[in-house]
Amino acid sequence: MIRTTLLLVMMMFALALAHLVTPLAPIAELQRSAPDTAWQLLFEIRLPRTLLVLGYGFVLGMTGAALQSLFGNPLASPDVTGSSSGAALGTVFAAYWLGATQPLALAVAGAAGSLGALALMVLLAGRRAETTTMLLAGIAIALAAGAGTSLLLALAPSPFAFYDSFDWLMGSFVDRSLPQAAIALIPAAICCAILALRSRPLDLIALGEDVLASLGYDPRRLALQVIVLSSIAIGACVSVCGAIGFVGLLAPYAARRLSRGHPGQALVPAGLIGSILLLVADIAVRFGPEGRTIPVGILTTVAGTPLFVWIVVTMRRRVTS
Secondary structure, three states: OHHHHHHHHHHHHHHHHHHHHOOHHHHHHHHHHOHHHHHHHHHHHHHHHHHHHHHHHHHHHHHHHHHHHHHOOOOOOOOOOOHHHHHHHHHHHHHHOOOOOOHHHHHHHHHHHHHHHHHHHHHHHOOOOOHHHHHHHHHHHHHHHHHHHHHHHHOOOOOOHHHHHHHHHHOOOOOOOHHHHHHHHHHHHHHHHHHHOOHHHHHHHHHOHHHHHHOOOOHHHHHHHHHHHHHHHHHHHHHHHOOOOOHHHHHHHHHHHHOOOOOOOOHHHHHHHHHHHHHHHHHHHOOOOOOOOOOHHHHHHHHHHHHHHHHHHHHHHHHHO
């Protein structure tokens, strides 16, 4: 497992370097004519984007793995549980109705919305719900949060709210700054570090809460920690980059196979795979039609939907066989 993790780290950093310099032609041309401008382009425009892609992908992968372990369900990802949609709702409410334009205030609002969605998910479906119940509850929360977000934008004091928020709602890393990256990634990194320290109890919870309690861990406290930490990390990233779907579902699914079914050991690999997936997706959108910006969230949804359907069909076959 250590060798696999090191390989994932190497792949992630190689892709991060490629992401930073792609496309290379503008940087090479500026380096010849205006070297200072080339460095400014690299560090003030491209570096924040690369850092956000790396960090957001890691957050989606790790929180997805933690939630799947906690709920005992491979479909319990940030987007399926409605956590990302709740974060978007909280951010829009704070930005357009409370007038909170500071990145820190938006991050707090995003975390509150994400936490509210996860709490509602637990109330509706329970922590150990069947797959069908969880899917229905998650879809209901996501649809309600999406409708609420659209309503808030439609009734917002600014008539251009929908237009201004379109790219962000679809998930985008374009024109982000280093301060925005710091607001999103510092709390997310702290939460992910604490989650990584919970890998052993998240492994043991698969054996049952009685076993977990007999080994000195409090199941309810663990559940609260995972939900709150995941909400803060997701909410902070969504407030800056918008909601991005399916990465938090697919990365843990692949990581569990690498960890041979140990959900706790899959946390860090899931984060690395999430970073890799999002780096590949954001590099791909740069090769879209000239003059057209494709939000990265659209690409991850288009690519992830067939795999999501395949996972559901595979789970159904296992249940009926």
